[in-house]
Amino acid sequence: MLEAKDLRKQYPDKLALKNLNLQLSPGEVFCLLGQNGAGKSTTINLFLGFIAPTAGAAYLGGLEVARHPLEIKKLLAYIPENVLLYPHLTGLENLALLSGLAGFKYRESELRDYLTQAGLPPEAAQRRVSTYSKGMRQKVGIASAVAKRAQVLLLDEPTSGLDPKASNEFSELLRLLSGQGTAVFMATHDIFRAKEVGTRVGIMREGELVDVRPTAALNANELEQLYLTHMQ
Numbered sequence: 001m002l003e004a005k006d007l008r009k010q011y012p013d014k015l016a017l018k019n020l021n022l023q024l025s026p027g028e029v030f031c032l033l034g035q036n037g038a039g040k041s042t043t044i045n046l047f048l049g050f051i052a053p054t055a056g057a058a059y060l061g062g063l064e065v066a067r068h069p070l071e072i073k074k075l076l077a078y079i080p081e082n083v084l085l086y087p088h089l090t091g092l093e094n095l096a097l098l099s100g101l102a103g104f105k106y107r108e109s110e111l112r113d114y115l116t117q118a119g120l121p122p123e124a125a126q127r128r129v130s131t132y133s134k135g136m137r138q139k140v141g142i143a144s145a146v147a148k149r150a151q152v153l154l155l156d157e158p159t160s161g162l163d164p165k166a167s168n169e170f171s172e173l174l175r176l177l178s179g180q181g182t183a184v185f186m187a188t189h190d191i192f193r194a195k196e197v198g199t200r201v202g203i204m205r206e207g208e209l210v211d212v213r214p215t216a217a218l219n220a221n222e223l224e225q226l227y228l229t230h231m232q
């Protein structure tokens, strides 16, 4: 569902990603840990097609991202730290717009159901998004991923700045999506969440994926120790 083959990104004065090799199956949740500047966002931006690789290739659903920019946009949903929505439109209107762009036309009742399923309070659906909290905007992002029937979900530090309850609800939604077969690739600094929602966790250091483990094999303390050992 998601694959990197010798994926590499060289900036003029920085090798941001060194020959990444990785494969994700449907329903897998891969959490990528690493310090600031390790290359996590670079990896996500390569899968999004926002930047071009220097060598190697990124694939989504078997399609090479750099060669199929339009097709891959239909396969994937992207949730950055701050979900960008139209502030003067309501949650419902935003979702109608986002799913419409992906080619889906839903009735208002269906859009409401997607928002409720994502955990947005029903009264909020009619409110302008400018009144939403960060967690509520994330929920609209998740609702849009579900409404688009995204096969791959890319997330860049989605829980940073969320309170523990919102962060926990977010983890539940990721489990729901992965249960429906969506492959999830998430860059995060949150070791606890990575252990909780991830099926596998990877540790990136200076552009290199230095360790990959199934999360079932470690408890949160062991994962933290492993991470710290790699950062020494």
Ligand SMILES: Nc1ncnc2c1ncn2[C@@H]1O[C@H](COP(=O)(O)OP(=O)(O)OP(=O)(O)O)[C@@H](O)[C@H]1O
Pocket (backbone or CB within 6 Å): 011, 012, 014, 015, 016, 034, 035, 036, 037, 038, 039, 040, 041, 042, 043
């Ligand atoms: N457009 C660019 N031009 C030059 N260097 C860049 C560019 N974008 C990123 N870099 C460099 O590439 C390296 C990897 O950056 P990246 O943003 O992928 O790290 P990150 O792991 O996402 O960090 P953070 O946790 O802070 O988001 C860093 O050294 C960064 O300065």
